[in-house]
Amino acid sequence: MCRTIVVTSGKGGVGKTTICANLGIILASKNKNVLLVDFDFGLNNLDVVMGVENHITYDIFDVIDGNCTIKQALVQDIIYPKLFMLPSSHLIENNNIDVEILKNMINELKYMFDYILIDCPAGIDNNFKRAISCADEAIIVTTPHISAIRDADKVLSLLLKYKLNNVCLILNKVRGDLIVKEKMLSVKDVEDALKLKVVGVIPEEDFVNFSLLSGGGVDSKSDCYKSFSLISEYYLLGKRDIFDPTVKYKGVLGKLKINLRKFV
Amino acid sequence: MGKEKMVYVERLNKILLKDKQNFPNKLISVVKSDIENVLNNYFELNLNSSELKIIVGEDGLIQISYNSKARNIIPLNAV
Numbered sequence: 001m002c003r004t005i006v007v008t009s010g011k012g013g014v015g016k017t018t019i020c021a022n023l024g025i026i027l028a029s030k031n032k033n034v035l036l037v038d039f040d041f042g043l044n045n046l047d048v049v050m051g052v053e054n055h056i057t058y059d060i061f062d063v064i065d066g067n068c069t070i071k072q073a074l075v076q077d078i079i080y081p082k083l084f085m086l087p088s089s090h091l092i093e094n095n096n097i098d099v100e101i102l103k104n105m106i107n108e109l110k111y112m113f114d115y116i117l118i119d120c121p122a123g124i125d126n127n128f129k130r131a132i133s134c135a136d137e138a139i140i141v142t143t144p145h146i147s148a149i150r151d152a153d154k155v156l157s158l159l160l161k162y163k164l165n166n167v168c169l170i171l172n173k174v175r176g177d178l179i180v181k182e183k184m185l186s187v188k189d190v191e192d193a194l195k196l197k198v199v200g201v202i203p204e205e206d207f208v209n210f211s212l213l214s215g216g217g218v219d220s221k222s223d224c225y226k227s228f229s230l231i232s233e234y235y236l237l238g239k240r241d242i243f244d245p246t247v248k249y250k251g252v253l254g255k256l257k258i259n260l261r262k263f264v
Numbered sequence: 265m266g267k268e269k270m271v272y273v274e275r276l277n278k279i280l281l282k283d284k285q286n287f288p289n290k291l292i293s294v295v296k297s298d299i300e301n302v303l304n305n306y307f308e309l310n311l312n313s314s315e316l317k318i319i320v321g322e323d324g325l326i327q328i329s330y331n332s333k334a335r336n337i338i339p340l341n342a343v
Contacts, residue, residue, distance in 0.1 A: 146276050153280050157287070182266040185273065193276055 002110040003235070005117050006039075006135035008159075010151030012122030014141050015172040019202070020119040021049040022224075025217035026232040028083035032114040035074070037086045037106070039131040040121040041097075044088035050077065052085060059089040064101060070108055084113075099130045106134045115235070124158060132159065137166040140196070143173045144185040153194055170200040170231065176245030180254065187242065200231035203245040281324060288318035288326075299330055307334035 007020040020036055028034045038046040038060070047053040058073040070086075077083035086109075106116060120131040132138070138159055142152040152169070159167055171190055178184035191198050203223045218224040227243035234240050249257055265273070296316040303309055314332035321327060 146272075146279060149276060150279055150283065153283065182269040185269075185276070189273055189276075193273075193280060 002113050003115050003137060004106060004110065004135045005115065005137045005139055005235075006120050006131050007117060007139045007141060008120035008128065008131065008155055009122065009141040009148070010124060010155040011142070011148045014143050014148050015202070016122070016141050017045050017049050017119050019139070019141055019170055019172065020117050021046060022217050022228045023231060023235070024083055024115070024117050025077075025080060026225075026228045027115050027235065028077070028080040030232060030236060031082065032236070033082050033084075033112065035084045035086060035109055035113045035116045037116060037118045037134075038088035039102075039118050039127060039134075041088050041127055042090060043121065044090050046085060046119050047075075047087050050085055052077065052087075056087045059087045060105075061089050063105060064097065070105060097130065099133045102130055103134050124155065128158075132162050132164075135162075136164060137168075138164050139168055139170055139199075140194075141170050141172055142190065142194075144171060144190055149185075149190060149193055156194060156196060167196065168199040168234075169194060169196045170202065171198055172202045173204040174201050174245045175204050176247070177249045177257070179246050180249040186246075197240070198242060199234045199240055200227060201243045201245060202227045203243070281320070281322070284324065285320040288320065292316055292318060296330075300332075303332070303334075306338055306340075308336040308338060309334045 007016050007023075009016050017040070024034045024036045036046055036050070038044045040046070041060075047056060052075050055075050055078070058068040060073065062068045063070050063073050074084045074086055077085070106118075109116060118131050118135055121127045140152050140155055140159075142148045156167070169191070171187055174187070175184055179186050185193075187198055187201055205222055205224055218228065223243065223245070230241050230243050248254060295318070296314070299316065300309060300311060300314060310333045314330070317327070317329045319327045
């Protein structure tokens with residue numbers, strides 16, 4: 001049975017699109033049929049993160065306007081054949097799309113995929129509500145900063161209305177060295193503040209920026225990859241094993257690494 | 265927990281609580297109207313006397329109270 005998961009946050013720039021893309025890539029690499037849907041109408045970037053921006057013929061609005069079938073609008077990933085994307089358009093800012101049309105579109109695709117990941121726009125306007133309405137589960141993405149946690153809390157309150165099956169938290173841009181030095185909120189601090197279970201912790205890594213721009217997901221040797229892999233196990237097997245970004249900064253060697261990071 | 269982090273966590277919790285305490289202001293008129301619509305089926309309410317309070321406590325728990333006076337009870341078989 002297909003699981004439809006919306007990736008949301010409230011605040012922009014916390015990593016929704018990146019998480020949506022990389023979780024999709026890992027699930028597809030584990031032999032699951034995955035569809036990524038870009039609901040960020042007008043400000044879409046999922047195509048760029050996936051590296052398929054030059055392979056798009058039709059988008060979600062062409063399906064709505066009847067210019068193509070829904071299958072024609074799907075873009076298959078270049079590296080992972082089980083990964084598809086339903087692109088949005090950056091030219092249209094349509095705020096009048098009927099949520100029922102979008103729901104029917106997603107329902108039509110459910111029989112083809114094991115996972116449908118919806119990239120939700122930032123903010124809590126109508127497009128946010130449309131994205132949530134089409135999902136059965138939600139991932140709230142936040143960073144360990146007050147402004148992002150505050151917005152995540154607001155989104156969490158709004159999600160109550162939609163009675164989703166499963167709402168989880170992913171903590172992004174976490175720096176283990178700062179947590180050890182008590183200069184950043186820990187995973188437990190965020191979990192306690194939001195009273196929501198964390199299913200993934202993604203460390204902030206400098207070199208991730210470039211690998212994201214080239215498509216194909218994060219480097220398989222990176223801590224980010226390990227973290228995404230653990231998150232995928234939660235969605236595949238229900239196993240909640242969270243990446244600990246503080247491990248390599250503990251002990252004598254860890255202290256040395258923290259001090260070296262000052263000079264980087 | 266270090267002092268700097270403790271201040272940060274306290275600030276975060278205060279902001280989240282404040283948001284929750286302010287949130288009901290927008291809710292009250294909607295909930296009040298819904299409650300009155302339901303109670304109007306069973307009582308002849310004096311709407312000038314009705315009052316709804318939604319208070320979010322320091323512990324985050326929400327206390328909801330509704331007070332109203334009614335002139336009559338409408339019998340169940342009155343339709």
